[in-house]
Amino acid sequence: MKSDQDSGLNLVVKNLGVSYIRKNSNTSVIENLSFDVNPGEVVAICGLSGIGKSTLVRTIAGLVRPSQGEVLIDSQVINGPIESLGFVTQDYSRSLFPWLTVEKNIALPFKGKDISASERKSRVQAAIEEVGLTESARLFPWQLSGGMQQRVAIARALVMKPKFLILDEPFASVDVYVRLDLEDLVSNLVHSHGTTTLLVTHDVDEAIYMADRVLVLSGSPAQLSLDLSVNLKRPRVQMQTRSDATFLTLRDQLHASIRS
Amino acid sequence: MKRALTLIVKFTWFPILFVSLWEVTTRIAANPFFPAPSKIVAATGDVYTKEWLSQSLVTSLFTLFAGYLIGSIAGLILGAILGSYQMLREIFTPITNFIRSIPSAAKVPVIIALFGIGLSSRVTTVAVAVLFPVLLTTLRAVANTDPNMLDYSKLARFGYFRSLFQVRIPAATGEILAGLQASIQIAVLVMVISEMIGSGKGLGAFVIRAQSTYMITDMWVGILTLGIIGLLLTEGFRLLERKVAPWYFTSKGLQ
Amino acid sequence: MKQLSKTQRLVAIAVLSFLLWELAALVVRSNSFPHSWSVLGNFASLITEVSFWKDLTLTLWISLLGFLIGTASALAIGICIGLSRDAELASRATLNFVRVIPSVVMLPLLIASIGSSARTAVILSAFVVTFTFVTYVVRGIADTEKQLIEASKLMQLPRMVQVLFLYLPSTVSLLGTGMRLCASRAFGTVVAAGIVAGTPGLGSRLYLAQANADTNRVFSYVFVMGITGVLIYSSFTIVEKRLFKWKVSV
Numbered sequence A: 001m002k003s004d005q006d007s008g009l010n011l012v013v014k015n016l017g018v019s020y021i022r023k024n025s026n027t028s029v030i031e032n033l034s035f036d037v038n039p040g041e042v043v044a045i046c047g048l049s050g051i052g053k054s055t056l057v058r059t060i061a062g063l064v065r066p067s068q069g070e071v072l073i074d075s076q077v078i079n080g081p082i083e084s085l086g087f088v089t090q091d092y093s094r095s096l097f098p099w100l101t102v103e104k105n106i107a108l109p110f111k112g113k114d115i116s117a118s119e120r121k122s123r124v125q126a127a128i129e130e131v132g133l134t135e136s137a138r139l140f141p142w143q144l145s146g147g148m149q150q151r152v153a154i155a156r157a158l159v160m161k162p163k164f165l166i167l168d169e170p171f172a173s174v175d176v177y178v179r180l181d182l183e184d185l186v187s188n189l190v191h192s193h194g195t196t197t198l199l200v201t202h203d204v205d206e207a208i209y210m211a212d213r214v215l216v217l218s219g220s221p222a223q224l225s226l227d228l229s230v231n232l233k234r235p236r237v238q239m240q241t242r243s244d245a246t247f248l249t250l251r252d253q254l255h256a257s258i259r260s
Numbered sequence B: 001m002k003r004a005l006t007l008i009v010k011f012t013w014f015p016i017l018f019v020s021l022w023e024v025t026t027r028i029a030a031n032p033f034f035p036a037p038s039k040i041v042a043a044t045g046d047v048y049t050k051e052w053l054s055q056s057l058v059t060s061l062f063t064l065f066a067g068y069l070i071g072s073i074a075g076l077i078l079g080a081i082l083g084s085y086q087m088l089r090e091i092f093t094p095i096t097n098f099i100r101s102i103p104s105a106a107k108v109p110v111i112i113a114l115f116g117i118g119l120s121s122r123v124t125t126v127a128v129a130v131l132f133p134v135l136l137t138t139l140r141a142v143a144n145t146d147p148n149m150l151d152y153s154k155l156a157r158f159g160y161f162r163s164l165f166q167v168r169i170p171a172a173t174g175e176i177l178a179g180l181q182a183s184i185q186i187a188v189l190v191m192v193i194s195e196m197i198g199s200g201k202g203l204g205a206f207v208i209r210a211q212s213t214y215m216i217t218d219m220w221v222g223i224l225t226l227g228i229i230g231l232l233l234t235e236g237f238r239l240l241e242r243k244v245a246p247w248y249f250t251s252k253g254l255q
Numbered sequence C: 001m002k003q004l005s006k007t008q009r010l011v012a013i014a015v016l017s018f019l020l021w022e023l024a025a026l027v028v029r030s031n032s033f034p035h036s037w038s039v040l041g042n043f044a045s046l047i048t049e050v051s052f053w054k055d056l057t058l059t060l061w062i063s064l065l066g067f068l069i070g071t072a073s074a075l076a077i078g079i080c081i082g083l084s085r086d087a088e089l090a091s092r093a094t095l096n097f098v099r100v101i102p103s104v105v106m107l108p109l110l111i112a113s114i115g116s117s118a119r120t121a122v123i124l125s126a127f128v129v130t131f132t133f134v135t136y137v138v139r140g141i142a143d144t145e146k147q148l149i150e151a152s153k154l155m156q157l158p159r160m161v162q163v164l165f166l167y168l169p170s171t172v173s174l175l176g177t178g179m180r181l182c183a184s185r186a187f188g189t190v191v192a193a194g195i196v197a198g199t200p201g202l203g204s205r206l207y208l209a210q211a212n213a214d215t216n217r218v219f220s221y222v223f224v225m226g227i228t229g230v231l232i233y234s235s236f237t238i239v240e241k242r243l244f245k246w247k248v249s250v
């Protein structure tokens, strides 16, 4: 754990099974999956498209009901979304409220919560600054570029100071330069707050660069086929870390595991 | 089996509750204008067997079907022709749009002023009221064919009719059907109005006469009959369109 | 095919309308079909009458009131129904039935119970608008972006906040077509009430002109109603563009 304040929550996934009902028949997507995540750890989840990565994290977030087993966050069984969780999806353009400005989008999670107006204001301000959108606070999401929109989604997830953060392919729709920037941005933010983080990605390099540990899902129904620790020192620096020898071996290992 | 049963219950509990409440309140309130539904149903047989309602019903249905058929077929043909020539389209769209914007009800006095109150005049009214909305939707739908499809039909050297019938019209099916369906309601409305003012024939006239002679239960029978006609036509149209244009529903996965 | 310039188009429209009209007069061969110029003359004198403007304004006010009452109640009812699948199933049959009853058959009932004042027209048009609009609202709620619903669940927004910040704006932004249709229907219903039940306004004027066999007047009124209809329709298009800016660039 690289954080100064160890405030992240731990996660336990126990014998998890998830299935979808399709035309009266049950398709099992995940079966008998178990793993733990320690407080403050950043864990990446990799796997082929359609394997069940989104299903897994959506179940952890409480959006999908498991058909067997259970998910515990901070020793509490999850059966619906909880307040200390932040979630960012790939589809940023569709998860921002088009009729609210950037500022109001970010302030939205405070609605109905018992937090004073001045506190709300300062936290929204801080979140906007953290993601570098001070100039654009009054604009509407559709007036922003893709990368800026994604930063709004990240700020909205972080403004509640989540102790657990889930990112589902958060950078899939931005170009490669923006992507590198966002990777560093998110890495710095979660480390400075000690947030436990699950990052779904199909990009092996991104997984290694950002995570302390990488899980690989494969097979149908999906199983854990690899649990790999990433022993790269922090702070990591894009080009430098990516050409590190350890990085390259890990990368080969992961590629092999995902394909198998 | 059990799922089907719960679904039926979920569909029907409210209408049943609604009718029961209606029955109870009307019995308690005893307002002369709101007879209990059981009384209306009891009166129905009586009203229907009286020659004049059965006659009214036949007259109304004839007006409706004849007017609707003439109006919608004319609308479809004109729309398809005007829609596929840009110059004609540009000139006729505003004219059609204007006529369509005149409330359907207001078209009734015009036709009466010109043709009187006879059966053919009422059929004309319905036909005119249906013609313009159908024409306009068809024209727009045919005009807005996906340019890729049009390119394809040009490359395949389709002639005018081939391209119209095999590309433009099938591609426009959804909107055309929606237009035809919306016109059913317009047709019923216009039919009723044209019967209400002056003619003395048909269900509309029956309802008005019942009201002016304080036969309130009879009036309700007329109102509900018209509602049922509207419902049957709309639902019937839904069944029919699946038969006539199956490609539209399968490609949309709406089956 | 060659493009027409704007003036060419206008001239073509005017000439064609004139020709079609006179052709119709010829074909119909009824001596009551007026010539286009005599209707235009009649129209010119109509728009100098003060009482005409009064009745036009009255008709518009009644329509507006019916429209506002109708859409507001439809929003309230529609949101309640749309948020619960069970409520949607339960009310579907009833709504479908009431919607297809031609509104004017309610008129005899309304006349019998409350007479034929402006109030009757307001009630009828509000009724029509409510039942037309409710379907749009329910569909609008069903079409709310799944991702946004999920986002609001993840943010643990209370139900009321979800309604105010998610379902309402999303639905309203999907309601453009429905509102335009309802505005036209509100106006159409008020006219119909005037024609059938003699409620004050343009409708009853039109009916009287027809009863007096004053065909020129009949056409003048219909002309006015067509213009009004077009104006209502296009003003809604403008309002929609302003109100829902975000939809333009999505």
Ligand SMILES: Nc1ncnc2c1ncn2[C@@H]1O[C@H](COP(=O)(O)OP(=O)(O)OP(=O)(O)O)[C@@H](O)[C@H]1O
Residues within 6 Å of the ligand: A020, A021, A022, A029, A047, A048, A049, A050, A051, A052, A053, A054, A055, A056, A202
């Ligand atoms: N709502 C749903 N209903 C039915 N089946 C679903 C649903 N969502 C996902 N699935 C199925 O579950 C499987 C896993 O889907 P999931 O979205 O979890 O994959 P993924 O690993 O996230 O893929 P990707 O990398 O493409 O996002 C797929 O076969 C998909 O068809």
Ligand SMILES: [Mg+2]
Residues within 6 Å of the ligand: A053, A054, A055, A168, A169
């Ligand atoms: Mg996914």
